[in-house]
Each structure stands twice: as C-alpha cells, then as structure tokens.
Amino acid sequence: MNWAWLRALGTAHAAPYEIARHPLGERTVHPHEYYAAGRNLRRTRLRLRDAPALFASGPAETGSGFLVFESDLLGPITEAARTRPFTPVLLVNGEPAATGFGRADIMLEPGPHLVELRSGGSAGYWPIEMRPGGTVRLTGFTRQRLAVGTAADQLREQFLIPTASAPPRLGRRFPMYLSLIGAVLGFAAPALPLAGLPIDRTPGLLLAAGAAIAGATGGYWAARGIERIVLALAEQRLAGGVRSAVHRPTAFPGGSWRPVDPRDTASPLTGDGMAALRLTLAYVQAPHTDDPGRGSRPPLRRRWRLGEDPPHRIVGPHRYDPRRPVDEAGEAKAAGKRRNRFGESYPPEARPWAAPPVVRIDGEPVPAIWGVNEYRLPPGGHQVMVEVPPPPEVLAGDKTEIRLGEDARFERTLRLDENGTAAIEALASIEMTPDAEGWELARYQGSFTES
Incomplete structure (x- = not known):
C-alpha cells in the first residue's frame, strides 16, 4: 500500500x-x-x-x-x-x-x-x-x-x-525488513574478515557496529526507493485500463435505470422501441470556508480510532499511549499541517458524505447515483431536472446553514428518437463543513456546472 x-x-x-x-x-x-x-x-x-x-x-x-x-x-x-x-x-x-x-x-x-x-x-x-x-x-x-x-x-x-x-503493492513492514537485512549484511561484511585477525576486539566491534548502522540506513532508503518504483508502476497499470463492472437494471414506471461503470465503453442499451439517456453526475467536495477547530474535544495525540477507545493492551512506554503529555504548541503546528495536507485541522467525529443526486424525469423522481446513470425511456419529449441533494438528515442540525440556490439545480428538455441516445454531463461542487464538535454540519452548500 x-x-x-x-x-x-x-x-x-x-x-x-x-x-x-x-x-x-x-x-x-x-x-x-x-x-x-x-x-x-x-x-x-x-x-x-x-x-x-x-x-x-x-x-x-x-x-x-x-x-x-x-x-x-x-x-x-x-x-x-x-x-x-x-x-x-x-x-x-x-x-x-x-x-x-x-x-x-x-x-x-x-x-x-x-x-x-x-x-x-x-x-x-x-x-x-x-x-x-x-x-x-x-x-x-x-x-x-x-x-x-x-x-x-x-x-x-x-x-x-x-x-x-488491483496492481501489487508492498507491505508496510517492507522498509523494516530491508533495514534489518542491510544491518546484518553491514555487520557481517567487516566482522567476518576481521574475526581471524589478531586485533583488539573493541575496535573491530565498533567498526562492525558502524557498518551495521550504515547498512540499515542504506536498506531503509533502498526500500523507500523501491516503494516509489512499485507505486509508480501501480499507477501506470491503473491508467492503462482496469476491469469494468456490469450493473443490473432497475425498473421504474415507464422505463428502467442502471448504473454504468465510468470506464465502460459499450454503447447505451436501446432496442425494443426504447431510447437511452446517459446522465453523468459527479461532485467535488469544496475546501472548508472556515476552520471549525476541535471544540471541546481532546488534542489529537490523545485520540484513537473514530468511535473507539484505545485497547489497553497496546498502551505502553514504547507504543501508542494517549496518556502522554501533550505539547499544545506542537498540536497547533500539526493541525496547520493537517489542514494543508488533509483539508481539516481536526477530523470530524462523523465524516460527512453526500446523498445521491435528486433526478426527476417528466416530474417523477427516478433512481440515481453520483456516477454514470443510464435510463431507458420511451421515445418522445422528456424533461430532465437534476438537483444537488440536501445533506443527510443525521448530519443536519438546527444550526446547519444550508445554501442551495438556483445554481444547485438545472433542467433540460430532450427529444429522444426510437432506439436513439442522448447524454447529459454535470459536475457539482459541494461544501460540507463540520461544526466544532464534529457530529453535525455547520455549512452545506452546492452548485452544478454542466459540461
């Protein structure tokens, strides 16, 4: 990984x-x-x-x-x-x-x-x-x-x-194993030739220890270099094409819907006098406008997995220990780095997600996902309306500011021929900023841009 x-x-x-x-x-x-x-x-x-x-x-x-x-x-x-x-x-x-x-x-x-x-x-x-x-x-x-x-x-x-x-990748302990091998080889390289020579033991051991440290350091950096090569090859393999999924259709009054793999190059399913509409919808989460901070929650150094208490068997002087003293200045510095690296200074207790997009065809709601949606429809005129969904109910509280204006929806009128196809593509930007306690959203807003 x-x-x-x-x-x-x-x-x-x-x-x-x-x-x-x-x-x-x-x-x-x-x-x-x-x-x-x-x-x-x-x-x-x-x-x-x-x-x-x-x-x-x-x-x-x-x-x-x-x-x-x-x-x-x-x-x-x-x-x-x-x-x-x-x-x-x-x-x-x-x-x-x-x-x-x-x-x-x-x-x-x-x-x-x-x-x-x-x-x-x-x-x-x-x-x-x-x-x-x-x-x-x-x-x-x-x-x-x-x-x-x-x-x-x-x-x-x-x-x-x-x-x-998925392409093969290396395990987390690979640098450690290669460092150990380097240390053993580094120690053995001078130790074995010097073993039969009439020299003082102490200088020989110091020389072997230094060579072991150098070997371990070299093994570690060699492992990191190999990691980068393996990950680059993995990205190349993924970019070269991967297997695509086949989804089952779901019927609704007047037609049917099925998700389509984004990498599926097959033509839309028509026939039997029906037409096909491909509606490609995706969203990007916008960066937080404000930094909610951590509220009354403890510093991250004292935190364990979300929703879990630290298992007592791994707390010790040489392992993860939430009881160790916390350097607040160091925590603030780490929080700034997390905001620039992970988009948040402190992880929310309930990490937010977006509900499926709201899609209506001829005024009737139909199934949809964030992805490629294929609808089999009877030929003729159809009105398609797409909206950014409201936040999930469990994430919206009394103080959640929800901004979904006119730019959070769009509408298209299509005319489909028998066995014909049409395509609509749109990209949404959705901001989901948690509040300071991390269980609900402080702000939720979104907008659509048609491609």
Missing part, C-alpha cells in the same frame, strides 16, 4: 484516520491492523476466512459474508492551501459503513449490494453479490488532489475495483 498518509500524519496523530466503522454506520467492521501502534490484528480465523475456496457456499449455508475492503492512496501527500478533505468514506447501499485508510473486513448480509467510495467527492462504485458465508474483496484508490475536468474525468481518476484486478 501507499503509506504516504501515515507518514504525513505521524503515528501520534494517525489513529483517527485509520479505517474503522463509520460512527453513524451500523455494520460490523474488523480492521486488520492498528497502524498507528504498529499492531497486527489478523488472526488465523481471519486468514482462513479470506480464502473463499475453503468456504464454498452450498445451498444449505446461511449467515452473513464479509467484504474485505482495502482503502489505498495514489500519489504523494503534498502541502498546499485550500486542500479539500479527502479521507475516504465507504457506503454500502447508500449508507456509511467505514471510513479511513487501511484494510478491514465488513460484515454484509447475503444478497446484492452497491458499494460506493467517496473521497473528497464522488469516486468509484461496484456491485457485489454476497453469498452466505462468502467473501468479496474490493480495493479503493483515492487521491489527495484531482485534476478536475469534466464529471466523467473525475469518475475515472479514482478507483473501486476487485482486489484481484
């Missing part, structure tokens, strides 16, 4: 950005690791469960399955003003399930599910069919900065794909 997010935060402040259950979600989430503490949580039971061949579903099996989700990063973390918040949020059937970077198991009931990734805007989406007792693996790739062009460009810039299609 790309560990730039962990290095940019530092282990003292990284825990609230690790993957965990979304505080407003109801699904069970089992992270694989405590990244800030360097503690692996994997157990043999989890490793065996990850092998679907060992648990092939039979007709008599019942029970939930697991989505093994990996949230990864593309590119570096750089520092610049007006950075948009981009920490990932994973939605399952439109509801928040997990948030943060890393790898986790998410329990899902059997049946079809639509998994969506949000990262500072609309990102990837993928349909899955969960079998009883089965396992599905997905990997999401997000970016700190987007080269925003059209809505279709943005949807293709971030990824949510099956893990089997």
Whole structure:
C-alpha cells in the first residue's frame, strides 16, 4: 500500500484516520491492523476466512459474508492551501459503513449490494453479490488532489475495483525488513574478515557496529526507493485500463435505470422501441470556508480510532499511549499541517458524505447515483431536472446553514428518437463543513456546472 498518509500524519496523530466503522454506520467492521501502534490484528480465523475456496457456499449455508475492503492512496501527500478533505468514506447501499485508510473486513448480509467510495467527492462504485458465508474483496484508490475536468474525468481518476484486478503493492513492514537485512549484511561484511585477525576486539566491534548502522540506513532508503518504483508502476497499470463492472437494471414506471461503470465503453442499451439517456453526475467536495477547530474535544495525540477507545493492551512506554503529555504548541503546528495536507485541522467525529443526486424525469423522481446513470425511456419529449441533494438528515442540525440556490439545480428538455441516445454531463461542487464538535454540519452548500 501507499503509506504516504501515515507518514504525513505521524503515528501520534494517525489513529483517527485509520479505517474503522463509520460512527453513524451500523455494520460490523474488523480492521486488520492498528497502524498507528504498529499492531497486527489478523488472526488465523481471519486468514482462513479470506480464502473463499475453503468456504464454498452450498445451498444449505446461511449467515452473513464479509467484504474485505482495502482503502489505498495514489500519489504523494503534498502541502498546499485550500486542500479539500479527502479521507475516504465507504457506503454500502447508500449508507456509511467505514471510513479511513487501511484494510478491514465488513460484515454484509447475503444478497446484492452497491458499494460506493467517496473521497473528497464522488469516486468509484461496484456491485457485489454476497453469498452466505462468502467473501468479496474490493480495493479503493483515492487521491489527495484531482485534476478536475469534466464529471466523467473525475469518475475515472479514482478507483473501486476487485482486489484481484488491483496492481501489487508492498507491505508496510517492507522498509523494516530491508533495514534489518542491510544491518546484518553491514555487520557481517567487516566482522567476518576481521574475526581471524589478531586485533583488539573493541575496535573491530565498533567498526562492525558502524557498518551495521550504515547498512540499515542504506536498506531503509533502498526500500523507500523501491516503494516509489512499485507505486509508480501501480499507477501506470491503473491508467492503462482496469476491469469494468456490469450493473443490473432497475425498473421504474415507464422505463428502467442502471448504473454504468465510468470506464465502460459499450454503447447505451436501446432496442425494443426504447431510447437511452446517459446522465453523468459527479461532485467535488469544496475546501472548508472556515476552520471549525476541535471544540471541546481532546488534542489529537490523545485520540484513537473514530468511535473507539484505545485497547489497553497496546498502551505502553514504547507504543501508542494517549496518556502522554501533550505539547499544545506542537498540536497547533500539526493541525496547520493537517489542514494543508488533509483539508481539516481536526477530523470530524462523523465524516460527512453526500446523498445521491435528486433526478426527476417528466416530474417523477427516478433512481440515481453520483456516477454514470443510464435510463431507458420511451421515445418522445422528456424533461430532465437534476438537483444537488440536501445533506443527510443525521448530519443536519438546527444550526446547519444550508445554501442551495438556483445554481444547485438545472433542467433540460430532450427529444429522444426510437432506439436513439442522448447524454447529459454535470459536475457539482459541494461544501460540507463540520461544526466544532464534529457530529453535525455547520455549512452545506452546492452548485452544478454542466459540461
């Protein structure tokens, strides 16, 4: 994985950005690791469960399955003003399930599910069919900065794909392993030749120790260089094309709707005397206008994962310890860096997400997602209206300032021929600024721009 997010935060402040259950979600989430503490949580039971061949579903099996989700990063973390918040949020059937970077198991009931990734805007989406007792693996790739062009460009810039299609990447302990190898080789290089010589032991050991330190340092930087090469190759592979998803259609009065993969180059489905409309909608999360701060919440150095208390077994003098004294000046400096790197000086308790766009065809509401929507409609004239949705109810409080003016909606009148096609594309900008306590929004505003 790309560990730039962990290095940019530092282990003292990284825990609230690790993957965990979304505080407003109801699904069970089992992270694989405590990244800030360097503690692996994997157990043999989890490793065996990850092998679907060992648990092939039979007709008599019942029970939930697991989505093994990996949230990864593309590119570096750089520092610049007006950075948009981009920490990932994973939605399952439109509801928040997990948030943060890393790898986790998410329990899902059997049946079809639509998994969506949000990262500072609309990102990837993928349909899955969960079998009883089965396992599905997905990997999401997000970016700190987007080269925003059209809505279709943005949807293709971030990824949510099956893990089997994801490019290989290195583990977090690769630099440590290469450093250890370098240290051993560095120690052995002078120690073995000098072992049989009649020289004093102390200078020989000092020479070998110095060579071990040099070997460890060289191994570490060699590992970092290899990491950069592997990540660059991973980006090239993703840019070269990945597998696209196939979505099932959903009927509504007078027609049907289905999501279409942003990388699907197939023509819209027409035929049977029907026409097709492709409506491509995406949004980018605007940077916060104001810095809400942390309110009455403790400094980030004392925080653990969102919604979780620090496990007592990892608190100690050489591991993550929220009881250590806090340097408020250092916290303020780190908060400024987070605002320029992660778009927020302090992470919200409930990381916000945007509801699906509001789409009406001929005055009737129809299903829609942030992505490529394909509607099969009867030929003739149709009126299409699209609106930026209001914030989810759980994020809107009495003091939430909601600004959705005329520029938050647009309307088009189309005439579709039999077996004909039409396309509309629009990109929204949505600001979702949390309040100081992090559970509700202080400001929500949005606008649309047609491509």
